[in-house]
Amino acid sequence: MMFGRDVRDAVARREFTLSIRRWSRPQVKVGGRYLSAGLVIEIDLLRGSASAP
Secondary structure: OOOOHHHHHHHHOOOOOOOOOOOOOOOOOOOOEEEEOOEEEEOOOOOOOOOOO
């Protein structure tokens, strides 16, 4: 997932700790670390929900 510069800066300051994304199937895994413009984002929880058609 790509974040815009303003969101990346807020993530780096730990102002955001949650991101909600709709996928047809998971694109990340718990424990995974993802590089986004110099930041390393680590997934520590992945929760599914009912999807809308």
